Amino acid sequence: MNFSGFTTVVNECCEWLMKLAFLNTLWVVFSVLGLGIFGWAPATAAVFAVLRKRLTSNDEFKMVPFFWSVYKKEFFKANLIGLFLVFGSWSFYFSLSTLLYLPQAAMIAIGTVFFIALILFLVVSLFIFPVFTHYDTNLRTCFRYALMIGLANLHYCLIIGISLGIIGVLFHAFPGMLLFYSISLPVWCVIAISLRVFTNMESFEQNVERNSYTYN
Numbered sequence: 001m002n003f004s005g006f007t008t009v010v011n012e013c014c015e016w017l018m019k020l021a022f023l024n025t026l027w028v029v030f031s032v033l034g035l036g037i038f039g040w041a042p043a044t045a046a047v048f049a050v051l052r053k054r055l056t057s058n059d060e061f062k063m064v065p066f067f068w069s070v071y072k073k074e075f076f077k078a079n080l081i082g083l084f085l086v087f088g089s090w091s092f093y094f095s096l097s098t099l100l101y102l103p104q105a106a107m108i109a110i111g112t113v114f115f116i117a118l119i120l121f122l123v124v125s126l127f128i129f130p131v132f133t134h135y136d137t138n139l140r141t142c143f144r145y146a147l148m149i150g151l152a153n154l155h156y157c158l159i160i161g162i163s164l165g166i167i168g169v170l171f172h173a174f175p176g177m178l179l180f181y182s183i184s185l186p187v188w189c190v191i192a193i194s195l196r197v198f199t200n201m202e203s204f205e206q207n208v209e210r211n212s213y214t215y216n
Helices: 003-033 040-056 061-073 075-100 105-133 140-152 154-173 175-181 186-216
Strands: none
Touching: 003 040, 003 061, 003 140, 003 175, 003 186, 040 061, 040 075, 040 105, 040 186, 075 105, 075 140, 105 140, 105 154, 105 186, 140 154, 140 186, 154 175, 154 186, 175 186
């Protein structure tokens, strides 16, 4: 049995868990720094950016300075995304509360529109931060990309949803994990799957361009 290989894997897993715990602490600290309501969204964007860099590059970098640079640079834009997510969530919550008291015919008609709008909102919500940290573009384009990429990869949306559900069950079974991984672990799950989507899309675009060039 190759104990050396097993030990290496265990060490790498432990190192990742320590980094995720530290990143979670940074999220809490910088969220408080922004008075909570103004801090959680840029802190979340910074967590996505750090994990994206970890997953796409083998170069070592100092986590705190990089986190702080993203936090400062994207503070305003990230808060606009946060406002969209919070306002959208509350709107759907209160709309659902109202929908339940409508007559049956109106409930079916309006409920259909509500369900479609909710699906679109969830799709954008899953991909907006990954797109925001992966593509260098304006905020309006980020929302459009998030919607288009999500709709074109609904099966990945389902995978992300199931993965987050499993993490939620894990947190419920072991509440102590929330202290160390409440944000960093779900973000790691979302960005890891999103990067797979982006890679597939970029490979497809390259193949299309190559075939087009060959045909011409």
